[in-house]
Amino acid sequence: MSDTALPPIFDADFQHHFHDLLEWRRDVRHFKTDPLPHGMLEELLDVANLAPSVGLSQPWRFVIVDSPERRTAITSNFEQENAAALGDYEGEKAKTYASLKLSGLHDAPVQLAVFCDPDPDQGAGLGRRTMPETLAYSCTMAIHTLWLYARTKGLGLGWVSILTPDFINQALDVPENWQFIGYFCLGYPQQNDNVPELQRRGWENRHAPEILRR
Amino acid sequence: MSDTALPPIFDADFQHHFHDLLEWRRDVRHFKTDPLPHGMLEELLDVANLAPSVGLSQPWRFVIVDSPERRTAITSNFEQENAAALGDYEGEKAKTYASLKLSGLHDAPVQLAVFCDPDPDQGAGLGRRTMPETLAYSCTMAIHTLWLYARTKGLGLGWVSILTPDFINQALDVPENWQFIGYFCLGYPQQNDNVPELQRRGWENRHAPEILRR
Numbered sequence: 001m002s003d004t005a006l007p008p009i010f011d012a013d014f015q016h017h018f019h020d021l022l023e024w025r026r027d028v029r030h031f032k033t034d035p036l037p038h039g040m041l042e043e044l045l046d047v048a049n050l051a052p053s054v055g056l057s058q059p060w061r062f063v064i065v066d067s068p069e070r071r072t073a074i075t076s077n078f079e080q081e082n083a084a085a086l087g088d089y090e091g092e093k094a095k096t097y098a099s100l101k102l103s104g105l106h107d108a109p110v111q112l113a114v115f116c117d118p119d120p121d122q123g124a125g126l127g128r129r130t131m132p133e134t135l136a137y138s139c140t141m142a143i144h145t146l147w148l149y150a151r152t153k154g155l156g157l158g159w160v161s162i163l164t165p166d167f168i169n170q171a172l173d174v175p176e177n178w179q180f181i182g183y184f185c186l187g188y189p190q191q192n193d194n195v196p197e198l199q200r201r202g203w204e205n206r207h208a209p210e211i212l213r214r
Numbered sequence: 215m216s217d218t219a220l221p222p223i224f225d226a227d228f229q230h231h232f233h234d235l236l237e238w239r240r241d242v243r244h245f246k247t248d249p250l251p252h253g254m255l256e257e258l259l260d261v262a263n264l265a266p267s268v269g270l271s272q273p274w275r276f277v278i279v280d281s282p283e284r285r286t287a288i289t290s291n292f293e294q295e296n297a298a299a300l301g302d303y304e305g306e307k308a309k310t311y312a313s314l315k316l317s318g319l320h321d322a323p324v325q326l327a328v329f330c331d332p333d334p335d336q337g338a339g340l341g342r343r344t345m346p347e348t349l350a351y352s353c354t355m356a357i358h359t360l361w362l363y364a365r366t367k368g369l370g371l372g373w374v375s376i377l378t379p380d381f382i383n384q385a386l387d388v389p390e391n392w393q394f395i396g397y398f399c400l401g402y403p404q405q406n407d408n409v410p411e412l413q414r415r416g417w418e419n420r421h422a423p424e425i426l427r428r
Contacts, residue, residue, distance in 0.1 A: 007406035008234040010366040018232065018366055020222040022264040022359060042425075049423040050236040052358070054375060056410050056418040063426045070428055085343045093338065102341070123418050124307065127316070129299045131375045133350065137395070140351040141358045144266070145236060148362075152224040152232055161268060161345045172428045181351070192221035196270050204270040204337050209263040211256075212277045214284055214386050 021151055024194045028156030031107040031187040040153065041110055041186075048146035053138035057123030060142040060181075063113040063172050073171045074163070074183065075105045081162045096202055103160045108185030113168060114143055115178035139181045156189035235365055238408050242370030245321040245401040254367065255324055255400075262360035267352035271337030274356040274395075277327040277386050287385045288377070288397065289319045295376045310416055317374045322399030327382060328357055329392035353395045370403035 010018075045062055053059060065071060082102060089097045105111070116139045118132070128134045147157045165180040198204050224232075259276055267273060279285055296316060303311045319325070330353045332346070342348045361371045379394040412418050 005408050007408075008231065008238055010231065010235065010368075014228070014231050015363075015366045017222065017224065017228050018235070018363065019261065021224060021232070022261060022363070024222055025264075025266065027266055045423050045425060047233065047236060049420075050239075052239065052241055052361070052373070054373075056412040056420060058421060058423070061424050061426070063428055065428050067428055081344055085340075088339065088343065097340070100340075122421065123412075125302065126299075126311070126314075126412070126417065127375045129302065129376070130295055130378055131396075134375045134396075136347065136351070137354040140354045144355045144358050147266070149229075149232065149236070152229045154224075159266070159268075161341045161348045162343070164344055174426065174428075182345075182348075194219050194221075198270040198337075198340070203340065206263075206270060207272060207336065209259050209272070210275050211259055212275070212388065214277055214279050214281055214388075 021148060024192060025148060025151050026156060026189070026193060027197065028158045028185070028189045029101045029104045029197065030190040031104040031109070031156065031185060032190055033107055033109060034188050035109045036155070036187070044146050044150055047149045048142040051138065051142035051145040053123070054128045054134035055123030055126030057120045057135065057138065059117045059120045059135040060139045061115040061117055061174070061178060063115065063174060065111040065113060065172065070171055071105070071111060074168065077163055077167050077171070078103055078105060078160060081164060085162060100201060100203065102162060104158045104185035104187070105160065108158065108187040110186040112184045112186060113172055114139055114181045114184065115174060116181055118177055118179050136179060136181060143182060143184070150186060154188060155186060158185040160185065235362060238406060239362060239365050240370060240403070240407060241411065242372045242399070242403045243315045243318045243411065244404040245318040245323070245370065245399060246404055247321055247323060248402050249323045250369070250401070258360050258364055261363045262356040265352065265356035265359040267337070268342045268348035269337030269340030271334045271349065271352065273331045273334045273349045274353045275329040275331055275388070275392060277329065277388060279325040279327060279386065284385055285319070285325060288382065291377050291381050291385070292317055292319060292374060295378060299376060314415060314417065316376060318372045318399035318401070319374065322372065322401040324400040326398045326400060327386055328353055328395045328398065329388060330395055332391055332393050350393055350395060357396060357398070364400065368402060369400060372399040374399065
């Protein structure tokens, strides 16, 4: 423990607000175009870096995407894959799918890709011998950390997974062996809501968790 | 949005305490044996259920492990895999590895396994056509949600990944096709700290995040 720090106490008021944060997080696809305040993105990435990682390996690699050419290439890839996905549905489900807005790629001021180093020196392999996928899981928790912290700042995050992973590595000129985890839109949301957008738009409902006892 | 709810505001004080939560989270391996208050585990699982999931698929499957026989089988598996892992290191690194306590399986009052349904009906496949691994990522974010919320209640979580996944499915008698994500110890920590245990014990240090611009 650092000499100056005392363990914090999280009181009932904090717990209540933290529950609100989880309840109002949302995957955002409707963004205002307003930019983030200066230094905010760097602050968010520093906070993401506090996430748990297997063996303290910190395998996350953040790529901030500003180039209009690269953004266009990624948006085209999304549009192709989204059209292909639409082909999997029929009838009413296809109509509903076609009506969904599944990315904020045209509006979000910040775009960010996250990759996983599949064999980092850091951590010396601890904890991942039988489960190398824990590296990718660590990256996912870094994203989730950023997501929640961004929401406390009034910012929304949208996870775009309707993409071709290999293509993203090429489009962003990163090492071939880096594992693509996800592509993210970040900015101020057009609205806040405590119900998932896919539920509001009739795609799916949230259910109680499935719990077994053994 | 539900009729009665107004979007919450997360003020500077909340942001500061939330940063503390992320900074003091920890992967815990030293537990007191005190039980959790009645109903607490169910509350934590309800909160985990608020996590993001691809296509609102909620693919997480929680298994609460109370049976002493099953706990013993899992502890034995951990001990075997941990001994095998030790064999990968030499010299000082092997000495340090051998000195680490990498699970709280003997002391933690609650043990929990998390699995992923690899092809849930819920969500109708949305968002995972090119990246089916987003299902496992969703489960990981549910675990991270539980982890953080547990910490606000003074509870610690420890992630045990030094296990043989197929064996865990058998030992817990869950469907073969469920993907094992992780095994978790939960209880009151013996101490709180803002520095990762692996850093305090000389295994690895935390570094600044790696950020590229494209």
